[in-house]
Every structure is written in C-alpha cells, then in structure tokens.
Amino acid sequence: MQVIRNSLDTTPGPSTWFTGTVFIDTVVAPTATSRLSASLVHFAPGARTAWHTHPNGQTIYVTEGVGLAQCRGAPIEVIRPGDRVTFAPGEEHWHGAAPNRFMTHLAMLEVDEAGNNATWGVHVTDEEYGQPPVPTTW
C-alpha cells in the first residue's frame, strides 16, 4: 500500500482539447504494469471537450453539477451526479458542463500499448453545443 498525499498540481485543460475553462486533477496515472488512467475533470459552465475517441473506450462518472454528453449522430444527453456514461472504443463523442452549471466527472480509461488515451478532433461548435438535449423526466 502507498498513500499518495495530495501532491499533483491541478492542470488547466489545454485549449486544443477543450472549449472554455477546464481543470484536471490526476487520480491514477498509467504505469509499466497498469494501463489504468483516471482523472477528475472540472468543467466551468459552457465548457466541453472537443470531439474525440478513446482507443479502449472510457467511463465517466458524474460527481457534481449538470453536464451534457453526445456521440456523433445521436442527440445530446443531460448527465447528472451518479450517472455513469460509457463510450465504446473508437466511438466519437464529447462531454462537458451544461451552459448554466458547473460539472465534475471522474474519467476512467485504459491507455493503448503506446500510452495514448485519446485521439482528438475538431472543437464542438456553439451550434452543435446549443442543440436541445433529450428531455429528461427527473
């Protein structure tokens, strides 16, 4: 067992990968014997990832706020604390905060043989982001 004290600086999400203000806290970094990568990602209102894929898929677990997620060709889904969202390997998608709410999620994935966690594409436009989400009943 190893207790790792709170020692890694919070990192701003790079503007090549995100729109808006995003901060990332590393939870688990891959090692020589484990491909697990986990990060706590904090999105300001309106902030979101660019379109992207993950070589081995991804699960996000919403811990705070209200968020949005979308796969290419499907409508936007509203996501809330306790929701788990899984993305299949190679499935193009984005995730982020709602326009008027912060959102935090734990992002978990396995990197590929070369250590890659994602392939990044174009940014999500304001028009794409502004499409009405699937109505929710909660």
Ligand code: MN
């Ligand atoms: Mn993702």
